[in-house]
Amino acid sequence: MIAFQYSRATDVADAIRQVSASPTARFIAGGTNLVDLMKDDVERPSQLIDITRLPLKSVAETGDGGLRIDALVPNTDLAYHPLVESRYPLLASSILSGASQQLRNMATVGGNLMQRTRCAYFYDVETPCNKREPGSGCAALNGLNRGHAILGASNACVATHPSDMCVALAALDAKVNVAGNAGERSIALVDFHRLPGTTPQRDTNLGPAELITSIEIPASRFTQNYSYLKIRDRLSYAFALVAAAAALELDGGRIKTARLALGGVAHKPWRDTAVEASMQGQMANEATFTHAADQLLRDARGLAHNTFKIDLARRAIVRTLTQAANGTPQSQSDKRVL
Numbered sequence: 001m002i003a004f005q006y007s008r009a010t011d012v013a014d015a016i017r018q019v020s021a022s023p024t025a026r027f028i029a030g031g032t033n034l035v036d037l038m039k040d041d042v043e044r045p046s047q048l049i050d051i052t053r054l055p056l057k058s059v060a061e062t063g064d065g066g067l068r069i070d071a072l073v074p075n076t077d078l079a080y081h082p083l084v085e086s087r088y089p090l091l092a093s094s095i096l097s098g099a100s101q102q103l104r105n106m107a108t109v110g111g112n113l114m115q116r117t118r119c120a121y122f123y124d125v126e127t128p129c130n131k132r133e134p135g136s137g138c139a140a141l142n143g144l145n146r147g148h149a150i151l152g153a154s155n156a157c158v159a160t161h162p163s164d165m166c167v168a169l170a171a172l173d174a175k176v177n178v179a180g181n182a183g184e185r186s187i188a189l190v191d192f193h194r195l196p197g198t199t200p201q202r203d204t205n206l207g208p209a210e211l212i213t214s215i216e217i218p219a220s221r222f223t224q225n226y227s228y229l230k231i232r233d234r235l236s237y238a239f240a241l242v243a244a245a246a247a248l249e250l251d252g253g254r255i256k257t258a259r260l261a262l263g264g265v266a267h268k269p270w271r272d273t274a275v276e277a278s279m280q281g282q283m284a285n286e287a288t289f290t291h292a293a294d295q296l297l298r299d300a301r302g303l304a305h306n307t308f309k310i311d312l313a314r315r316a317i318v319r320t321l322t323q324a325a326n327g328t329p330q331s332q333s334d335k336r337v338l
Helices: 012-021 034-039 075-079 082-087 089-096 101-106 109-114 165-171 273-279 286-296 308-326
Strands: 005-008 025-028 047-050 059-061 067-070 175-180 183-188 211-217 226-231 242-251 254-263
Touching: 012 025, 012 047, 012 175, 012 211, 025 034, 059 082, 067 082, 075 082, 075 089, 075 101, 075 109, 082 089, 089 165, 089 226, 089 242, 109 165, 109 211, 165 242, 165 254, 226 308, 242 308, 254 273, 254 286, 254 308, 273 286, 286 308
Parallel strands: 005 047, 025 047
Antiparallel strands: 059 067, 067 211, 175 183, 175 211, 226 242, 242 254
């Protein structure tokens, strides 16, 4: 690990001033991903700016019946918060599907959004990686790419985004509030993360000196008919091969509103509002769900070792939508898919 300077921010404005003065500085809170990256010589910040004492640790209702979640709320606290459990159970379920209890205790909401891919070639500094070193190439393209992207990839990068929480937030129409030198702004969660294109080194659309301050979710209509299904190589402490977040508002047996997002398949949480719109007015049955899966995966492309993920994603979508329609969400304590 390289030598670095350490400082502590006293407030949001001070944090922004400090990072503006040092372009290679990084904010640190829980450190559950950044410290690992530093140990492996992937991240080499000149300075760590500790933001753990900033007043960004509350969960509160908004005036329109939604929820504001501050950036430093620990993942565990959020998953078990009464307002989240009762109004946004899809979000609680997605958080509990990820990492381990110890990591969730340390990890923060803002840090979860900012975590980087777990592609083995990104972590291996002896191999080419356009995300780590732009222009060097992508070793995963012709390497072991079993867990890599089937949607939205490019010749520059086939890595996937690792977060479970972000998949649920994408489905719930969340927005990310950030602060920077130009003031405050909001970014829709679906626009916060980027596809790789020719600039895979850029994971998000954050500006160079911006800080996530909170996430806001609109009032929820999905308290009963939802499910978060995560398919992985082992039942705990593993990243998704494919994950699906589904939420439905039903009128009798017909779909009034649908939400559907995928994880583990792209450089960002994958959502297509046109596919959701096509389900409106349709019966909540296997035929409708299969058609939605086919549409959502219409542009999916496999690599040498991950073509199986296309069919796996198709079956996961149908299963998750069926669980949501039946009001029988996937259990996160018993992770077997029943």
